[in-house]
Amino acid sequence: MMKAIRNVGFIGTGNMGAPMAGHLLDAGYGLHVYNRTRTRADELCRRGAVWHDDPASLAEASDAVITIVDAPPDVERLYFGAILDRVKPGGVLIDMTTSSPRLAVRIQAAAAAKGLGALDAPVSGGQGGAQAATLAIMVGGERADFDRALPLLERIGRNIVHCGPAGRGQHMKLSNQVMVASNILAVVEGITFAFRGGIDAGTMMKVLSESTANSRLLGVYGQKVLAGDYAPGFFIDHFIKDMTIALDEADSLGLDLRALRNALAMFEELRRRFSGEEGIQAIARLYA
């Protein structure tokens, strides 16, 4: 017998997490929050969320815990240091960080051993998607846990896809990032080459967007690259993190993703020479 989810613990109330958690408050869930920087949870607490000074206390108060934090080491510390030991049996754990598929498998196994459900559920759609509750959510884990978490996830996103057992949500999200890595280089190299060859902006955008070279990223970033507009969007720092996880995962599968490896080296050089706090289209700086 699974009890209904009433109290949700939310860890990580940053740019993405804060609006996501806000939607759960709006839906009437009891919301418990913890964040490394407390002030970033203030607004949620004013609206009725309960602040916890540590993840363990939050976990004890929650039927479901959602985490969206920086990187796999943060996820590992939270789950194995607090959450898995403190949430009562029957609870559901949902990690929405873009993280390691193998770590998701380890968390799910540890959770199952304690009578908990665990899902990996990374998102796509950025801060805009988080605010509008239109995020795409790629979910790995047991079908029963997915079904149980679905009412929560439907408050946060649209396009919610169960991708398979534990780890597959992460793997699906990383597949997306693997493609984005080469697609953004395609956009930047194609446009830079056309520009330097004297093709005017209107002509190149018209021809390329009607050609076999068209891509969603061309629409999103083409004009920005031409204008030298490198505002994020999607931060270089986050992208490097995602690519690093993907390469590590590929390695564990005996798969050498050569274009991704090349892209990661270029983005690391970009961060070294410029900044990690611009948008990924700033890779155009390397061609200046």
Next chain:
Amino acid sequence: MMKAIRNVGFIGTGNMGAPMAGHLLDAGYGLHVYNRTRTRADELCRRGAVWHDDPASLAEASDAVITIVDAPPDVERLYFGAILDRVKPGGVLIDMTTSSPRLAVRIQAAAAAKGLGALDAPVSGGQGGAQAATLAIMVGGERADFDRALPLLERIGRNIVHCGPAGRGQHMKLSNQVMVASNILAVVEGITFAFRGGIDAGTMMKVLSESTANSRLLGVYGQKVLAGDYAPGFFIDHFIKDMTIALDEADSLGLDLRALRNALAMFEELRRRFSGEEGIQAIARLYA
């Protein structure tokens, strides 16, 4: 005073050229043909085209000459060895080979000195587009020559864009190929990574095609990569030729296209280890 184009010389009646020339026959132009392998012009000659044993004789009989041959050295030999000396003043020369922008500039200058117009007008859309007369045509050259050639080009393609002075048609086409090089690697690496991680085909295609990673090539090649279907499509040999021209052109602009360089090295390895006569999606073989 420009005389009307009545007689068109067509050099290169291969997979692309033969259907293109056929559309001009259908439109009532006098068609003169030359091809390295004569038998590939037989069908056109049965339909009324006049065979010439050499390009010079063809050039003398033509008000406009269209060439669509293998590579820049072929183009250079044809234009500087025969066409430029033999077409009568007032004629228009149209090279539809994917070739070097700088060669196109040289041809146009030499043509102008002899009272001829010259256009570089490479196409996109493959054999299917050639047969259906729906090719995209990217044109470089003088506006007046473009206007004069337009009735001819409209028999061959749709989406006919004047991209600027001599060389810009080639440059625009190469920009497209620069983007395709990274886009096809994006598709292959993303799909291979998802597949090896155990994501099922339907799930990955659904999620990726709705994501920021979507591209026209994902739609064209995604299922083929999953099915191991490497039939061309777009030949590896032709793609290597185009990438080589693009890298050479980038070099002349002081531009290092690192993702393109990496892609070219991979496609050369693919040809060495397997074949150049499969479709570009066969780059998936390097990840097997």
